[in-house]
Amino acid sequence: MDLESVAANQEKQKQGLLGRGWSRIKAFPKDIKTRVVEFVSRVKKLGQDDPRRVVHSLKVGFALTLISLFYYYRPLYESFGVSAMWAIMTVVVVFEFSVGATLGKGVNRGLATLLAGALAVGAHQLANLSGRIGEPIVLGFFVFLQAAVSTFARFYPNIKARYDYGLSIFILTFSFISVSGFRDDEILELAYKRSSTILIGGSTCVIISILLFPVWAGEDLHNLIASNLEKLGSFLEGFGDEYFKILEDGSSKEDKSFLQGYKRVLNSKSNEDALANFARWEPGHGRFQFRHPWKQYLKIGALTRQCAYRIESLNEHLNADIQIKAEIRSKIQDTCTKMSLESGKALKELALAIESMVKPFSADVHMEKSKSAAKNLNSLLKSGLWDDKMDLLEVVPVATVASLLIDVINCTEEIAKSVHELASMVNLADVEPTVSPEKPETGQPETVKSSADAKYCASVVIVIDEPSRENGNFSATTMNDCSSRPTTTEV
Numbered sequence: 001m002d003l004e005s006v007a008a009n010q011e012k013q014k015q016g017l018l019g020r021g022w023s024r025i026k027a028f029p030k031d032i033k034t035r036v037v038e039f040v041s042r043v044k045k046l047g048q049d050d051p052r053r054v055v056h057s058l059k060v061g062f063a064l065t066l067i068s069l070f071y072y073y074r075p076l077y078e079s080f081g082v083s084a085m086w087a088i089m090t091v092v093v094v095f096e097f098s099v100g101a102t103l104g105k106g107v108n109r110g111l112a113t114l115l116a117g118a119l120a121v122g123a124h125q126l127a128n129l130s131g132r133i134g135e136p137i138v139l140g141f142f143v144f145l146q147a148a149v150s151t152f153a154r155f156y157p158n159i160k161a162r163y164d165y166g167l168s169i170f171i172l173t174f175s176f177i178s179v180s181g182f183r184d185d186e187i188l189e190l191a192y193k194r195s196s197t198i199l200i201g202g203s204t205c206v207i208i209s210i211l212l213f214p215v216w217a218g219e220d221l222h223n224l225i226a227s228n229l230e231k232l233g234s235f236l237e238g239f240g241d242e243y244f245k246i247l248e249d250g251s252s253k254e255d256k257s258f259l260q261g262y263k264r265v266l267n268s269k270s271n272e273d274a275l276a277n278f279a280r281w282e283p284g285h286g287r288f289q290f291r292h293p294w295k296q297y298l299k300i301g302a303l304t305r306q307c308a309y310r311i312e313s314l315n316e317h318l319n320a321d322i323q324i325k326a327e328i329r330s331k332i333q334d335t336c337t338k339m340s341l342e343s344g345k346a347l348k349e350l351a352l353a354i355e356s357m358v359k360p361f362s363a364d365v366h367m368e369k370s371k372s373a374a375k376n377l378n379s380l381l382k383s384g385l386w387d388d389k390m391d392l393l394e395v396v397p398v399a400t401v402a403s404l405l406i407d408v409i410n411c412t413e414e415i416a417k418s419v420h421e422l423a424s425m426v427n428l429a430d431v432e433p434t435v436s437p438e439k440p441e442t443g444q445p446e447t448v449k450s451s452a453d454a455k456y457c458a459s460v461v462i463v464i465d466e467p468s469r470e471n472g473n474f475s476a477t478t479m480n481d482c483s484s485r486p487t488t489t490e491v
Contacts, residue, residue, distance in 0.1 A: 055213045056097050063091050063208050067201055083193035090201030095209065099285075100217035100278030102209040106202035107281065108166030113198045116173035117191040119146070123178055124187050139178050146174050161277055210283075217278035218288050222354065224275065225297050228268060228304050229351035229415070231261035235311055236344030236408065240337030243318055243401065259315060265308040272301045287357055293425045300354075300418045307347075307411035314404050317397065332402055335377045339405045342370035343412045350419050359423045360416065367416055374409050377402055 047054045070076045070084035077084060094105045127138040150167045153159055159167070177191050209215075238258050276294045284290040346366035353360035381402060 052097075052213070052215050056215065059208055059212055060091070060095050062212075063095055063204055064088065066208075067091050067204055070197070080193050080197055083190075083197050085197075086194050087197040087201035087204075090198050091205055094202050095205040098215045098217040098220065098275075098278050098282075099206075099209050100275075100280070100282040102205050103283075104162070104278060104281040105165055106206045108163060109169050110199050110202050112166040112169040113173050113195050116170045117177055117195045120174045120177035121187060121191055123174075143175050143178055147171050162280070214285070216282060216285055216288075217275045218282055218292060218294065219286070221272060221275035221279055221294065221297055222288070224268065224272065225300055225304070226351045226355040228265045228301065228308075229347050229354070231265055232304065232307055232311060233344040233347035233351060234258040235262045235315075236340045236347065239311075239314060239318075239344075240340035243314075244333045244337065259318070262308050262311045262315070265304060266312065268301065269305065272298060289426075293422065296418065296422045296425060300415060300422065303411060303415045303418055307408060307415065310404055310407050310411060314401065314408070317401050317404075332377060332380060332398060335373050335380065336402055336405055338373040339370050339377065339409060342366045342373065343405075343409050346370060346412055346416065350416060353419060353423070357426075360419050363416055363419075367413060370409050370412070374406050378406065 067087045070080060070087055080087075090109060094102060094109055096102045096105060123139060123142040127135040127142070130138050150171050154164055154167050173194075177187065177194070180187070180190060235258060242259070276298050279288075279292070279294045282288075282290075284292075343366070346363045349363035349366060350360050353363065381399060
């Protein structure tokens with residue numbers, strides 16, 4: 001009986017293994033299809049996120065095909081020989097996504113190749129004077145000396161940021177030509193061919209990168225700084241209502257995407273530094289001159305991240321499960337909401353000013369309102385939010401949020417100052433609202449032109465009527481090109 005049961009169990013195990021193997025075989029085509037579909041969808045999404053990636057890939061393919069003519073076209077091949085391979089290698093390592101990155105690498109490689117080639121030829125001539133025995137010793141000393149000095153120079157932060165690649169090519173070229181020249185008597189021809197092919201490859205990359213659908217690192221940095229400010233502004237605009245609504249009834253908006261945008265700002269330093277470094281290499285283009293103050297963008301970016309760190313602390317209070325008494329909440333709700341809203345609007349106006357390259361006068365109005373609300377809140381905090389009967393632990397969370405909002409306003413003010421400095425450096429357009437010096441006759445409206453909606457409308461006109469006899473208020477009518485329907489407001 002035992003043998004029969006063991007045999008039956010073994011038979012069941014075999015059937016189970018065969019069944020699982022057969023099910024896997026049947027599911028294999030379906031799994032392959034699923035993986036192919038996922039791969040295609042990822043590739044499609046990668047191209048849709050930034051179509052410039054597809055264009056860049058085509059540009060690199062075109063440059064390599066063009067340089068390959070050195071091998072395919074016999075007269076060119078006879079002129080350069082196997083050294084034509086250096087042109088292909090140059091295209092592969094030099095061609096980058098942006099013009100600044102390509103130009104920086106191209107200039108580094110070209111200058112390093114010329115300088116290293118000239119010094120290597122000079123070192124070879126000096127080594128020849130020392131005789132056949134002393135020649136390898138002198139060459140070895142020169143190779144050691146330049147490698148040690150160049151490698152040490154790469155530790156300097158400023159040199160590493162802009163010329164690290166060039167120093168690497170300098171070490172490689174000098175060593176290569178020096179060592180090769182010891183066995184090759186035609187060292188001048190060797191240096192000429194390799195330097196020429198490298199310069200041809202680098203020039204091809206730079207020309208194609210600039211002339212065919214150029215991608216400017218400076219423009220990307222410009223848009224990135226503006227986008228980061230707008231993300232912070234979106235958070236602050238909705239924070240006040242979101243926070244106090246959660247405290248009041250425990251509910252919040254279903255769509256919280258505007259509360260998550262600031263997280264991308266926290267890790268943007270490396271990207272900003274890289275774009276600023278590439279932008280310094282770029283020639284003048286569009287709205288940006290050659291000596292554009294890219295360092296000022298880095299200053300604005302650093303202040304923006306400091307503001308984002310405080311916003312991250314505010315976001316933690318949204319998720320905190322703390323019950324606040326209505327009496328405490330009612331004392332600061334309006335003030336905190338106004339602070340958050342006005343500072344958010346100020347950041348968005350600063351972002352719009354950077355994006356449109358105009359002076360940020362409209363942001364100053366919101367800054368003054370937020371600072372006024374902050375002063376009121378500060379006075380309220382000093383006067384005391386609680387009496388002796390209240391628990392201090394119930395007051396601390398709300399007081400912390402209020403204190404963080406005051407810090408955010410201070411950061412926003414520093415950002416505004418930096419944006420004004422940028423505007424003065426590059427002489428941005430002045431679109432401050434102005435009033436016509438001509439006084440209208442009685443009963444005729446006075447016209448004031450504003451640029452608050454310059455991003456969306458070609459022009460905005462605010463018409464201020466005479467005071468009403470009934471209530472003594474002014475009546476302001478706003479009209480713009482976006483809509484022919486006027487909006488009337490009493491002031």
